[in-house]
Amino acid sequence: MKPVKFSTFLFTMLVGLIFQLYPWSNTGVIIRPDFLLVIMIYWVLQAPYHCNIGWVWFAGLLVDLSTGSLLGQHALTFAITAFLGLIYQRRLVLFNRWQLYLYVIFLFGVQRGLILLLKLFAGGELPDWTYSLPVVSDLILWQFMIIWFGELTRPKKL
Amino acid sequence: MLKGIHQQLDPQESPAFFIQGPKPFSRLMFFCTLSLVMMAVDARFDYLSQVRQWFSTALHPLEVLASAPNEWGRNINTYFTSHNQLIQDNFKLKQQSLIDNAALQRLATVDAENAHLRTLLAGDAPIIPQATLGEVLHMGRDPFSNIITLNRGSRHHITPGQAVVDEQGVVGQITRVYTFTSEVTLITDKKLSIPIQIERNQLRAIAFGEGKRNTLDIPYLPTSVDIKVGDKLVTSGIDGVYPAGLAVAVVTQIKQSQDSPFAKIISRPIAGVNNHKHVLILKVPESPAINPSSENKPVLPRNNAQHLDQSVVEVLQKNNAAVDPHPATETPVLDSPSTEPGAAAATPGAAPAPENTTAPAAPEHP
Numbered sequence: 001m002k003p004v005k006f007s008t009f010l011f012t013m014l015v016g017l018i019f020q021l022y023p024w025s026n027t028g029v030i031i032r033p034d035f036l037l038v039i040m041i042y043w044v045l046q047a048p049y050h051c052n053i054g055w056v057w058f059a060g061l062l063v064d065l066s067t068g069s070l071l072g073q074h075a076l077t078f079a080i081t082a083f084l085g086l087i088y089q090r091r092l093v094l095f096n097r098w099q100l101y102l103y104v105i106f107l108f109g110v111q112r113g114l115i116l117l118l119k120l121f122a123g124g125e126l127p128d129w130t131y132s133l134p135v136v137s138d139l140i141l142w143q144f145m146i147i148w149f150g151e152l153t154r155p156k157k158l
Numbered sequence: 159m160l161k162g163i164h165q166q167l168d169p170q171e172s173p174a175f176f177i178q179g180p181k182p183f184s185r186l187m188f189f190c191t192l193s194l195v196m197m198a199v200d201a202r203f204d205y206l207s208q209v210r211q212w213f214s215t216a217l218h219p220l221e222v223l224a225s226a227p228n229e230w231g232r233n234i235n236t237y238f239t240s241h242n243q244l245i246q247d248n249f250k251l252k253q254q255s256l257i258d259n260a261a262l263q264r265l266a267t268v269d270a271e272n273a274h275l276r277t278l279l280a281g282d283a284p285i286i287p288q289a290t291l292g293e294v295l296h297m298g299r300d301p302f303s304n305i306i307t308l309n310r311g312s313r314h315h316i317t318p319g320q321a322v323v324d325e326q327g328v329v330g331q332i333t334r335v336y337t338f339t340s341e342v343t344l345i346t347d348k349k350l351s352i353p354i355q356i357e358r359n360q361l362r363a364i365a366f367g368e369g370k371r372n373t374l375d376i377p378y379l380p381t382s383v384d385i386k387v388g389d390k391l392v393t394s395g396i397d398g399v400y401p402a403g404l405a406v407a408v409v410t411q412i413k414q415s416q417d418s419p420f421a422k423i424i425s426r427p428i429a430g431v432n433n434h435k436h437v438l439i440l441k442v443p444e445s446p447a448i449n450p451s452s453e454n455k456p457v458l459p460r461n462n463a464q465h466l467d468q469s470v471v472e473v474l475q476k477n478n479a480a481v482d483p484h485p486a487t488e489t490p491v492l493d494s495p496s497t498e499p500g501a502a503a504a505t506p507g508a509a510p511a512p513e514n515t516t517a518p519a520a521p522e523h524p
Binding site: 017021023052057066068071083086122124 | 190196199201209213224227295296297302303305334341348
């Protein structure tokens with residue numbers, strides 16, 4: 001984990017927001033990853049000195065505004081996910097690659113589950129199985145984040 | 159006894175290496191409370207709509223930036239459209255225009271006649287809307303709701319509640335307006351209902367969206383109701399939002415079960431609810447106040463046909479059969495030109511045929 005500049009963090013957040021605002025078409029909406037979520041969770045785990053729960057919450061608020069959903073919904077789930085991520089943040093170096101993937105899948109799954117719960121409370125209907133597809137695309141985006149900004153786990157040979 | 163060095167440390171003093179401001183848990187509690195409060199305020203009150211407006215206006219440049227690649231792709235596609243394709247399209251459009259023009263000529267006559275008859279019967283002039291052309295920017299980003307975003311907003315005098323149609327029928331209703339864009343809730347959304355009429359027998363009902371299945375449901379109709387598969391549903395116009403006679407849906411399935419007194423009627427929207435690029439946003443003018451008691455007051459010869467937008471004509475002409483619900487029965491009234499418009503309706507005895515006594519009452523209760 002090499003230290004990053006604050007400006008890098010802000011720049012990735014902006015890029016994530018632009019991708020979030022991209023006009024996705026029919027199938028795109030189904031498989032589109034949660035750009036801001038992946039980017040923010042990555043920074044929470046990689047650089048907690050830049051990105052705290054407040055920033056993640058703010059990113060969630062931006063998602064709320066861009067989707068036009070109830071203000072605070074995504075913000076709440078983003079904050080909870082970031083907190084769950086932070087619990088194990090200092091132990092991540094002990095994880096191997098696959099444990100980290102599992103952990104990240106768990107985090108993304110929790111976020112989608114919480115959103116689903118909130119929507120169901122608001123009178124929404126249960127979506128079909130394709131609702132869980134973005135977790136896969138989230139993981140692909142996560143892999144890109146690792147390639148661009150560095151591994152979270154400790155390299156094997158030290 | 160077994161006190162180690164770690165137990166002598168004060169738990170409050172964590173090493174400076176780990177200091178991150180407030181503890182994550184307290185941060186989480188703070189932001190959870192904040193978002194819960196925001197959700198409650200957003201759901202119950204109207205305070206945050208202004209905040210939403212500001213943010214959306216601030217995000218507009220980013221939105222333009224984000225949709226730029228799409229725009230380029232479309233432009234390149236347009237550029238490379240073949241010559242042959244253009245000639246074909248042109249030919250097709252010319253033919254369509256010829257057919258439309260012929261139908262339009264008839265419409266003008268029928269419209270004038272309709273206005274005249276309505277004046278004679280002291281009925282209200284049909285409400286004919288003005289329209290704004292809008293372009294679909296994107297399908298909603300939220301998979302839970304059936305919403306599309308248009309490139310017209312409060313800058314273009316769009317207000318919440320306006321009806322949105324395409325060339326085939328009703329698409330939905332404007333539910334949220336930003337400065338440059340607006341959100342349209344589609345008629346298939348769970349939250350939207352639309353007053354309809356069966357075109358065949360003028361039966362009125364209300365259709366509700368069914369959400370992700372992209373269908374409409376007409377609940378609370380008895381199993382004995384006169385609806386067949388293939389019946390066309392049109393707007394009844396009694397809500398003042400949708401002009402009367404716009405095509406909404408076609409009945410695709412009727413389920414009758416023993417344990418329910420109601421039939422389950424499912425219909426499919428006629429408008430390409432999920433696949434169109436351009437739509438019309440209708441502005442319904444204030445309907446004239448209905449006042450049945452003042453029969454002797456001369457009825458204003460309201461004929462909005464002059465303000466008729468060309469594009470609305472195209473929408474309406476396909477459905478003009480439904481605009482005039484009782485065309486044939488009133489013709490005898492036309493034979494007495496000396497009769498005052500108000501008096502004809504006030505005294506049913508003046509009408510020559512006995513079956514006409516029911517006709518003047520018809521337009522009064524919508």
